[in-house]
Amino acid sequence: MTRLFNDPAEFADEVLDGFVAAHQRWVRRVRGGVVRNSAKTPGQVAVLVGGGSGHYPAFTGLVGQGLAHGSVPGNIFASPSAQQACSVAKAAESGGGVLLLFGNYAGDVLHFGHAAEILTRQGIPAKAFAVTDDVSSANADEAAKRRGVAGGLTVFKAAAAAAEAGLSLEEVYRVAERANARTRSLGVAFSGCTLPGADAPLFTVPEGKMAVGMGIHGEPGIQEADVPSADGLAELFVSTLLTDLPSDITDVRGQRAAVILNGLGTVKHEELFVVYRRVARLLAEAGVEVVEPEVGEFVTSFDLAGASLTLSWLDEELERYWTAPADAPAFRKGSLTPAPPAPEDLAEGSVEQTVREASEQSRAAAGVVLAALEAAREVIDGNADELGRIDAVAGDGDHGIGMQRGAVAAVDAAREALERGAGAGTLLALAGDAWADKAGGTSGALWGLLLHGIANTLGDNEKPTAETVSQGVAAGLESVLRVGGAKVGDKTMVDVLVPFAETLAAGTAESNRLAEAWGRAAERAEAAARATADLVPRIGRARPLADKSVGTPDAGAVSLALIAGVVHGVLDERKGV
Ligand SMILES: Nc1ncnc2c1ncn2[C@@H]1O[C@H](COP(=O)(O)OP(=O)(O)O)[C@@H](O)[C@H]1O
Numbered sequence: 001m002t003r004l005f006n007d008p009a010e011f012a013d014e015v016l017d018g019f020v021a022a023h024q025r026w027v028r029r030v031r032g033g034v035v036r037n038s039a040k041t042p043g044q045v046a047v048l049v050g051g052g053s054g055h056y057p058a059f060t061g062l063v064g065q066g067l068a069h070g071s072v073p074g075n076i077f078a079s080p081s082a083q084q085a086c087s088v089a090k091a092a093e094s095g096g097g098v099l100l101l102f103g104n105y106a107g108d109v110l111h112f113g114h115a116a117e118i119l120t121r122q123g124i125p126a127k128a129f130a131v132t133d134d135v136s137s138a139n140a141d142e143a144a145k146r147r148g149v150a151g152g153l154t155v156f157k158a159a160a161a162a163a164e165a166g167l168s169l170e171e172v173y174r175v176a177e178r179a180n181a182r183t184r185s186l187g188v189a190f191s192g193c194t195l196p197g198a199d200a201p202l203f204t205v206p207e208g209k210m211a212v213g214m215g216i217h218g219e220p221g222i223q224e225a226d227v228p229s230a231d232g233l234a235e236l237f238v239s240t241l242l243t244d245l246p247s248d249i250t251d252v253r254g255q256r257a258a259v260i261l262n263g264l265g266t267v268k269h270e271e272l273f274v275v276y277r278r279v280a281r282l283l284a285e286a287g288v289e290v291v292e293p294e295v296g297e298f299v300t301s302f303d304l305a306g307a308s309l310t311l312s313w314l315d316e317e318l319e320r321y322w323t324a325p326a327d328a329p330a331f332r333k334g335s336l337t338p339a340p341p342a343p344e345d346l347a348e349g350s351v352e353q354t355v356r357e358a359s360e361q362s363r364a365a366a367g368v369v370l371a372a373l374e375a376a377r378e379v380i381d382g383n384a385d386e387l388g389r390i391d392a393v394a395g396d397g398d399h400g401i402g403m404q405r406g407a408v409a410a411v412d413a414a415r416e417a418l419e420r421g422a423g424a425g426t427l428l429a430l431a432g433d434a435w436a437d438k439a440g441g442t443s444g445a446l447w448g449l450l451l452h453g454i455a456n457t458l459g460d461n462e463k464p465t466a467e468t469v470s471q472g473v474a475a476g477l478e479s480v481l482r483v484g485g486a487k488v489g490d491k492t493m494v495d496v497l498v499p500f501a502e503t504l505a506a507g508t509a510e511s512n513r514l515a516e517a518w519g520r521a522a523e524r525a526e527a528a529a530r531a532t533a534d535l536v537p538r539i540g541r542a543r544p545l546a547d548k549s550v551g552t553p554d555a556g557a558v559s560l561a562l563i564a565g566v567v568h569g570v571l572d573e574r575k576g577v
């Protein structure tokens with residue numbers, strides 16, 4: 001149970017406020033996250049780490065000399081946005097480019113990947129890399145599909161030390177890749193975690209049982225077993241990790257490894273030490289030389305009772321980086337000369353949004369678009385709890401909160417744009433940016449793309465017609481398919497967006513009456529959303545919980561259909577505009 005909170009929706013921001021207040025020697029707050037509070041080294045690659053909040057000390061606790069240059073935290077269990085990552089990157093970078101490091105989760109991959117593209121386009125070379133150390137989340141022959149858990153620390157540490165040593169962006173990326181290729185983790189859970197404000201755990205583990213391989217958001221494990229003794233757990237951890245080796249290691253005897261025994265929430269240090277006692281003996285018996293092991297909390301999940309073991313196989317270069325000094329709030333090693341404090345002002349990403357000149361007709365249409373966004377916000381508000389409940393069946397339960405944050409931000413941005421004389425295209429583009437920025441997560445990125453697709457097609461000159469709106473939806477759909485990679489039948493919002501776009505296109509081809517065509521498309525969307533209940537998820541976080549999810553519709557599909565429905569109401573009312 002997470003007992004101490006104020007407004008659950010503000011929890012992640014308030015965590016950051018308190019964290020920064022307590023750690024000013026190391027970090028300072030910038031828009032979107034935190035950066036080191038020490039002077040920069042010109043030309044050094046800036047290594048940024050990030051992901052959802054709720055996993056302290058990942059990720060903000062790892063910012064400091066010898067470790068990350070900055071961190072980009074999202075909402076609880078939801079990736080941060082590309083805008084956040086760009087802003088933190090601009091504050092942290094010092095001319096050597098930026099490497100963005102995060103765990104392999106859909107929202108993180110979308111947002112950090114997009115951020116790297118934006119930064120590079122803006123003249124700051126940037127690369128994104130997803131850590132994939134969790135052996136239980138996919139087989140070795142599909143290692144790229146594995147999730148990132150506590151092994152992220154050894155990857156972040158190696159890359160950051162390489163940056164500190166003055167290596168180029170390409171070389172730091174290579175080091176991150178190599179560290180990741182040689183890092184493996186296995187986790188277990190004895191009980192689930194309860195998010196701030198929730199009255200029930202996000203997931204449960206039967207009493208007396210242990211979920212082997214369960215992920216840090218309750219992603220299912222590979223099997224359920226009786227809770228073992230401390231020695232029994234050590235034996236399970238070590239035997240599993242010694243049989244899942246990097247391709248260039250055939251015999252572990254004589255190999256050197258960094259070892260992390262991680263507590264996921266409520267397992268205490270004392271219990272961890274008892275487990276580690278046996279881990280150390282087993283590794284010694286196997287002939288593995290352990291290098292500077294860590295036992296403690298490095299990636300957590302609120303009150304999740306569980307632990308994980310990470311082995312990161314070292315070569316000469318990786319060992320040098322693993323043992324290099326570091327000084328971050330939650331990770332200190334060796335001693336280093338403190339860098340002078342940072343100057344008062346740090347460049348951050350500009351928040352200035354340009355409003356292009358627009359025709360009168362487009363400005364009038366912008367008013368309708370704002371009304372549609374307001375209706376979307378209202379319907380999401382009214383259904384946020386239910387969307388969260390649906391998402392928790394097979395996902396991480398944050399869909400309602402994410403959509404709420406996105407829709408509120410979109411309406412605020414749209415209102416401001418309208419006051420500044422924006423046309424329909426610009427208003428929708430700014431709303432899309434705000435949505436993606438404040439919602440984060442997978443759906444935040446996809447809704448940003450969808451609104452941008454429509455915005456680009458509408459532009460700021462012509463009066464939107466049934467045909468251009470339909471073409472805009474098709475363009476948005478195309479972006480969602482290209483970037484998200486989902487297909488019809490995968491049990492995502494795509495299962496609604498495709499029939500919606502098809503019906504809209506057919507209706508607008510028949511006549512130029514947008515409200516009528518939209519109405520038919522919205523009805524089809526509603527039916528398609530309901531039909532996702534029968535589907536087995538084939539992509540994203542819900543995939544591993546396939547069976548559990550059958551009988552419940554997809555949360556992203558339902559929210560899209562709800563919005564399509566209320567937008568029809570607005571279009572019907574404002575037919576003449
Ligand atoms: N690759 C994808 N393409 C399209 N939609 C997706 C994809 N992955 C997930 N989704 C949609 O996103 C919804 C979850 O959104 P959100 O709660 O923001 O995700 P998360 O917390 O997993 O980042 C899902 O219900 C699904 O409709």
Ligand SMILES: O=C(COP(=O)(O)O)[C@@H](O)CO
Nearest residue numbers: 051052077079105107108441
């Ligand atoms: O939860 C995380 C992000 O989840 P997404 O599904 O990518 O939004 C991850 O950053 C770890 O918390």
